[in-house]
Amino acid sequence: MVILCSIGVIFCIRVKRRDLGMLSEEDRKVLDVPFFEFKRIVSATENFSLANKLGQGGFGPVYKGTFPGGAEMAVKRLSSQSGQGLKEFKNEVSLIAKLQHRNLVRLLGYSMKNHEMILLYEYMPNKSLDRFIFDRTLCIHLDWSLRFDIIMGIARGLLYLHQDSRLRVIHRDMKASNVLLDEEMNPKISDFGLAKIVKGRDTEASTTRWLYVPRIRALNGFFSVKSDVYSFGVILLEIISGKRNTGYYHNQEAFSLVSYAWGLWNEKKPLDLLDPALAESCNSIEVLRCMIIGLLCVQEDPQDRPTMTGVLGMLGMDIESLPDPKEPAFVSKAHARSSPSYVTESEINQLTITDAEGR
Structure with a gap:
């Protein structure tokens, strides 16, 4: 599920813990959205530091991530308190990726490791x-x-x-x-x-x-x-x-x-x-x-x-x-x-x- 709070876009994907795991190469090709290694996310957010935290949504916190070269993204770290499966997660990502318009927010990538599921989207400095x-x-x-x-x-x-x-x-x-x-x-x-x-x-x-x-x-x-x-x-x-x-x-x-x-x-x-x-x-x-x-x-x-x-x-x-x-x-x-x-x-x-x- 995608949620937006007052501090910016927050994509919240409900995930069943039993469904979590690394996506296969076939999954990644089907999604056709850049996959980010989890360690890159950790580095970009300075290990999800409070200084980089933009806010707290109902399903998890969102952070500002600064990547090599100065690229800024909003990083949504999914809370484990959710109930949607991997299949639903993939469908959600695919849907957002196929919508391309100057007046729609752009999904830039996603990440997954063990019980961590993360979405990255364009950083909107003026928020909502x-x-x-x-x-x-x-x-x-x-x-x-x-x-x-x-x-x-x-x-x-x-x-x-x-x-x-x-x-x-x-x-x-x-x-x-x-x-x-x-x-x-x-x-x-x-x-x-x-x-x-x-x-x-x-x-x-x-x-x-x-x-x-x-x-x-x-x-x-x-x-x-x-x-x-x-x-x-x-x-x-x-x-x-x-x-x-x-x-x-x-x-x-x-x-x-x-x-x-x-x-x-x-x-x-x-x-x-x-x-x-x-x-x-x-x-x-x-x-x-x-x-x-x-x-x-x-x-x-x-x-x-x-x-x-x-x-x-x-x-x-x-x-x-x-x-x-x-x-x-x-x-x-x-x-x-x-x-x-x-x-x-x-x-x-x-x-x-x-x-x-x-x-």
């Missing part, structure tokens, strides 16, 4: 998007022009996954912490541990393990590209507002950023959503266009949401040409209290549902 937009000090480094470029980059990356890549992929865990920023602040989508490949022209598939979709569809074991579209809409609203989707809002009836934004839209005060840090740099027309697109992406009925192809087109449209968004699910606390038997996507977005079976 959420680190900037939700920090009142760092957010000033993201003016509107830069935020709009980041929005465009995320949209292009998702379009590639849904339509243009050799593999048709549904990410299923899009969020600000899973968008990394390189040295030039270009966004790169990471965390493909929950990703699912769908066949041919399909836009929907089934699963019994990880779900990031509305509860009614989750119970039936289905997810689709429209789940990623919903998540993109949430990220868009977060980038505009500098607020997390969950949290306290001035409007006491709002229980999420989605419902807060919808309330402002209905009150004809959409620009009140704007992050104060953008007051001087914002292009009000672009901000309003992005807010409308964000609300279109989080509409309750997946059929009403645009595809990522549609999103890219709308990002260049006149506002007058955009359709009016329909209501997202549960736009008020009162509504939520009156219907306790249903869980909306804005709530599901904060959860990962899993069973005990491996993929």
